[in-house]
Amino acid sequence: MSDRLSVRKTYxxxxxxxxxxxxxxxxxxxxxxKGRFLxxxxxxxxxxxxxxxGAARKAFGGWSGRTAYNRGxxxxxxxxxxxxxxxxxxxxxxxxxLAKPAASDEVDRAVDRWVWxxxxxxxxxxxxxxxxxxxxxxxxFSTPEPTGVVGVVAPDSPLLGLVSVVxxxxxxxxxxxxxxxxPAPLAAITLAEVLATSDLPGxxxxxxxxRRAELAPWLASHMDVNAIDxxxxxxxxVRELEVAAAENLKRVLPxxxxxxSAEPGTARLTAFLxxxxxxxxxxx
Amino acid sequence: MGDAGEVSTETLTSGPELRAFLHGLPGVDQxxxxxxxxxxxxxSIKTSAKAQAIDLAISMVDLTTLEGADTPGxxxxxxxxxxxxxxxxxxxxxxxxxxxxxDMVATAAExxxxxxxxxxxxATAFPSGRAPMEAKLADTAMAVADxxxxxxxxxxxxxxxxxxxxxxHEEIVAVKQACGDAHLKVIFETxxxxxxxxxxxxxxxxxxxxxxxxxxSTGKVAPAATLPVTLxxxxxxxxxxxxxxxxxxxxxxxxxxxxxxxVKYLVLVNETAGPDWLTPQWFRLGASSLLNDxxxxxxxxxxxxxxxxxYFTLD
Numbered sequence: 001m002s003d004r005l006s007v008r009k010t011y012x013x014x015x016x017x018x019x020x021x022x023x024x025x026x027x028x029x030x031x032x033x034k035g036r037f038l039x040x041x042x043x044x045x046x047x048x049x050x051x052x053x054g055a056a057r058k059a060f061g062g063w064s065g066r067t068a069y070n071r072g073x074x075x076x077x078x079x080x081x082x083x084x085x086x087x088x089x090x091x092x093x094x095x096x097x098l099a100k101p102a103a104s105d106e107v108d109r110a111v112d113r114w115v116w117x118x119x120x121x122x123x124x125x126x127x128x129x130x131x132x133x134x135x136x137x138x139x140x141f142s143t144p145e146p147t148g149v150v151g152v153v154a155p156d157s158p159l160l161g162l163v164s165v166v167x168x169x170x171x172x173x174x175x176x177x178x179x180x181x182x183p184a185p186l187a188a189i190t191l192a193e194v195l196a197t198s199d200l201p202g203x204x205x206x207x208x209x210x211r212r213a214e215l216a217p218w219l220a221s222h223m224d225v226n227a228i229d230x231x232x233x234x235x236x237x238v239r240e241l242e243v244a245a246a247e248n249l250k251r252v253l254p255x256x257x258x259x260x261s262a263e264p265g266t267a268r269l270t271a272f273l274x275x276x277x278x279x280x281x282x283x284x
Numbered sequence: 285m286g287d288a289g290e291v292s293t294e295t296l297t298s299g300p301e302l303r304a305f306l307h308g309l310p311g312v313d314q315x316x317x318x319x320x321x322x323x324x325x326x327x328s329i330k331t332s333a334k335a336q337a338i339d340l341a342i343s344m345v346d347l348t349t350l351e352g353a354d355t356p357g358x359x360x361x362x363x364x365x366x367x368x369x370x371x372x373x374x375x376x377x378x379x380x381x382x383x384x385x386x387d388m389v390a391t392a393a394e395x396x397x398x399x400x401x402x403x404x405x406x407a408t409a410f411p412s413g414r415a416p417m418e419a420k421l422a423d424t425a426m427a428v429a430d431x432x433x434x435x436x437x438x439x440x441x442x443x444x445x446x447x448x449x450x451x452x453h454e455e456i457v458a459v460k461q462a463c464g465d466a467h468l469k470v471i472f473e474t475x476x477x478x479x480x481x482x483x484x485x486x487x488x489x490x491x492x493x494x495x496x497x498x499x500x501s502t503g504k505v506a507p508a509a510t511l512p513v514t515l516x517x518x519x520x521x522x523x524x525x526x527x528x529x530x531x532x533x534x535x536x537x538x539x540x541x542x543x544x545x546x547v548k549y550l551v552l553v554n555e556t557a558g559p560d561w562l563t564p565q566w567f568r569l570g571a572s573s574l575l576n577d578x579x580x581x582x583x584x585x586x587x588x589x590x591x592x593x594x595y596f597t598l599d
Contacts, residue, residue: 050590057592224592247589 033097
């Protein structure tokens with residue numbers, strides 16, 4: 001009966017806290033689980049990668065300089081916003097082919113995963129760092145520090161997988177350039193809307209949608225990216241990206257997880273940390 | 285736009301004559317100038333043309349440090365960078381000049397000896413220009429005596445805006461005399477001149493007073509150099525050469541930070557004044573952070589991967 005025109009969302013990129021279209025002006029068709037048209041998503045180019053890395057680098061000083069406690073608070077705020085958009089995420093996952101109850105379950109897990117990593121933000125320093133006993137009149141501390149700008153090639157699990165690779169990277173103070181799942185990028189852009197409205201400074205997370213094979217090599221070879229997470233890369237493409245990443249000695253986290261609902265552990269949290277050891281004279 | 289064909293170019297000696305001449309210049313179509321500059325800025329310069337443009341832009345840079353915190357060490361470091369912008373690649377051209385405050389000229393002259401790089405010094409109470417005439421001339425003479433090969437003077441914007449064109453004219457003539465063999469660049473501070481008409485008038489005023497270069501801004505006032513303002517100045521130097529046969533250079537300064545910006549200026553020069561101006565002798569870019577971006581883009585073209593600021597010197 002309603003003759004209202006439908007108002008559809010334009011899915012764009014998320015760079016530096018803004019939602020630009022791809023510099024190239026391209027887009028690609030995203031289909032649902034049954035192969036029916038769902039939406040057009042932006043098809044990012046290498047220049048979008050460059051811009052995103054620039055934004056992430058700019059944001060790194062401020063984000064890594066915040067107290068871990070404050071980062072934890074902001075991440076928890078993200079979880080609150082995620083919870084507020086439950087219905088939207090459930091619909092979006094349902095559209096990719098998941099049954100309603102399964103989609104609902106997946107969103108629950110994603111929110112819980114985000115809360116779990118938010119809690120780790122101010123604890124990882126105590127767990128991964130140490131006060132070292134040394135023979136001499138010194139205090140000796142080892143503290144974990146963020147690596148820098150981390151490139152993330154997200155897995156195809158549209159929400160839980162994405163959350164599981166993004167949250168640990170930023171919880172420890174890194175900034176991220178994320179290439180979303182190629183077949184299921186829509187939930188990633190909705191997640192970007194959540195991030196944009198939850199006190200997360202612009203540029204801490206930058207999300208690109210498009211062809212993985214086109215974007216990943218630029219991310220892997222970029223000299224201003226300090227680490228790369230290859231979670232969503234197919235086994236046969238890993239070697240080439242590792243070679244490209246070796247040029248500036250990036251930390252590389254190879255793919256390996258296929259079941260994202262399993263207990264995550266702290267491996268991803270500590271993968272993008274560097275340890276700084278400081279000697280301080282006692283009694284000065 | 286922009287021809288002053290009907291007006292006489294013989295020396296005008298009285299205030300009213302000068303005023304009549306400058307106000308007789310045709311007005312600038314502001315919307316047209318903005319539109320033309322914006323249109324030219326959309327040109328796409330890629331691959332080998334881009335590589336050429338980057339090298340040309342590097343050779344046109346007046347590498348500048350004009351801070352209260354400048355130290356001799358910083359000036360020497362900047363001079364070394366100007367001579368070898370990218371030490372890992374000897375193919376990178378050297379910059380056109382190093383631009384410093386007058387008291388740093390001697391340091392720069394020592395560091396640049398034998399490199400062929402110009403030593404530019406700001407003078408005449410830069411950036412405000414608010415000082416007695418004697419002080420301005422002494423400022424200039426001492427910079428030249430210390431070894432400056434180029435002097436960047438600021439005009440008295442107060443006098444210009446009050447309509448006292450003769451005073452501005454006489455000041456430029458006097459400073460030009462104090463310069464001796466050094467090239468004189470005249471800074472208008474276009475951000476304070478308000479209208480494009482004023483920019484055109486200031487351009488003609490400075491060129492007739494003997495300026496070798498006209499320069500947009502000090503870099504201390506926003507807006508600094510913009511494309512339309514540079515367009516108006518390029519039209520002025522083009523028309524001036526048509527009438528008198530003398531070539532005057534142009535130098536936009538301030539706010540030019542990216543390779544893309546620099547290439548836009550080069551397109552503007554080529555399309556407005558013509559290719560004769562596309563050399564470091566007639567066109568300069570006053571900048572500091574621009575050089576690193578040019579070097580990063582240059583390395584991207586030569587290696588095929590994006591570079592980062594970690595691999596270039598801080599300045």
